[in-house]
Amino acid sequence: MTELALVVFDVDGTLVDSQADILSSMRAAFAAEGEAAPPREAILGIVGLSLDVAIAELAPKLGVAMRDRMVETYKSSYMNHRRTKGTAVSSPLYPGARAALERLSKREETLLGVATGKSRRGLDKLLEGHDLNGMFVTEQVADHHPSKPHPSMLEAAMHEAGVVPGAAVMIGDTRFDMDMARAAGMAAIGVSWGYHDRSSLRDADIVIDRFDDLDAAVKDILGI
Structure with a gap:
């Protein structure tokens, strides 16, 4: 056997x-809350973590409710990129x-x-x-x-x-x-x-x- x-x-x-869409979506999540996004290296440095953990790593001083909204904004932005560009281009x-x-x-x-x-x-x-x-x-x-x-x-x-x-x-x-x-x-x-x-x-x-x-x-x- x-x-x-x-x-x-x-x-x-x-x-x-998928880094272009990851970067764009994370920046959109921060912008929606009026916050400055971390630098590119920091965002790519958390890729692989679950999204809620990743955002908490990037923005530990923000409140839980704000971070929860950022998770949803990120997801919406990412899905929109994939829908408009197609998977082959998006990722x-x-x-x-x-x-x-x-x-x-x-x-x-x-x-x-x-x-x-x-x-x-x-x-x-x-x-x-x-x-x-x-x-x-x-x-x-x-x-x-x-x-x-x-x-x-x-x-x-x-x-x-x-x-x-x-x-x-x-x-x-x-x-x-x-x-x-x-x-x-x-x-x-x-x-x-x-x-x-x-x-x-x-x-x-x-x-x-x-x-x-x-x-x-x-x-x-x-x-x-």
């Missing part, structure tokens, strides 16, 4: 480049992402999953827009879990896939992804093209610079 392995992907900054796949997913999905011993700070609705729209429905056997979203780096998403993903931590790997672009993987007892592959700089990925087992390198990195870690 073939031993199964699970490869879990982050989304924003790993599979898709384009990084070069090589689709080919890498298709290669891995064709391996009978490999299961694919997602662990993202996106909402269920947001992930559904993204997968539909890129024709990726059915690609992942487990899809973990912010609606049902504590924010990264809590290991809940990965624990649920492994449970659904029926694999143990030693047969799973997390792929992401932020330190939150690396920390989440460590907390879940999993290996981690960092990608250098995302929203955190390479130094933030120091806890990764391997850091890759292009999707063409992913197969070899997965093989090195999981032996498949």
